[in-house]
Amino acid sequence: MENIISRNTTFLGVILITSAVCLLSLSDALVKLHNDRFSIAQLIFLRSALACVFLLVIWRFKKRGTKSLLWPTRWVIVRSLLLCTMWLLYYCGLPDLSFAVAAAALYTAPLFMAVFARLILGTPIDLPDQAALGAGLIGVVMAVQPSPENLSPSLLLPFGAAACYAMAAVLTRAHCRKETSLGMAINLNLCLAVGGGIALMGLEWINPMTEVTTPSFLMDGWRTLSLMDFSIICLLAAFMTYIAIAVAQAYKTSTSITVGLFDNAYLFFAVVWSIMFFDDLPNIMSLAGITLLAGAAVMSALPRRNMRLKTL
DSSP, rough: OOHHHHHHHHHHHHHHHHHHHHHHHHHHHHHTTTTTTTTTHHHHHHHHHHHHHHHHHHHTTTOOOOOHSSSOOOOHHHHHHHHHHHHHHHHHGGGGGGGGHHHHHHHHHHHHHHIIIIIIIOOOOOOOHHHHHHHHHHHHHHHOOOOOTTTTHHHHHHHHHHHHHHHEEEEHHHTTTTTHHHHHHHHHHHHHHHHHHHHHHHHHHHGGOOOOOOOTTTTTOOOOHHHHHHHHHHHHHHHHHHHHHHHHHHHHHHHHHHHHHHHHHHHHHHHHHHHHHHHOOOOHHHHHHHHHHHHHHHHHHOOOOOOOOOOO
16 A cells, blocks of 8 residues: 555656646746747746745645745745846847757756765765766757857856756755745745846836847836736746646655656757747757757766765
């Protein structure tokens, strides 16, 4: 009976994390597809503000305490700032990059995690980790296929986003284990909403002094939204809410190893959306690189024996 329950909870965890990364990749694809409808600051502000409302309703329904909301620890704030930077860098790079290539660059995060875990937690980088790092680097080169024609500053942005995500994950593991997942999700979206609001005010003040005649996803302030535009943002906010809850529940119902393995399904969905929405089928070399990168991420997520962590 216990084995049946264990299998059922593991299966539930797989369903939750797979659906979460499916919606996350779809959300990112929709941002790239509709970046002409709103500015990045407007998108982040409205989506996060709405997600906060949804999450606070759930928080209230579950009758959680308010201490972690009113007085978040410094590590929760640092984590939120790192993830805010991740979203900003990734979204800034999306308009100029192939979606599949941007996703491949973002999913170098497990490789950054191995390095940061070694530096911060003292986790040894053993032979399998070294092999994963090497395979991941080769996979990135194959997926991106750098050349003088396609090298641009935009290509560096998703790698920066991956580094921020990895650092946030390591800090969460080291300092935020006692925090509630829902509380951290609310804090993150509050930080995103505040940051987006400040950016909107700054852009509204700067733009009248500049001669910008064409719409810009990065530099525009507030744009007039149609009903369809607002509906898209509401959908993205609903996605964010589900993702926050599903990921937290996945880690509770299944092992972190299993969740980490299926988290890499993002790369598969990214290729699917790239074909469906942008008619952009990666070539054989890019597909091989993405596959190798996913394999490296899976390898880095596998359990290790005799792993000792240095506590801070």
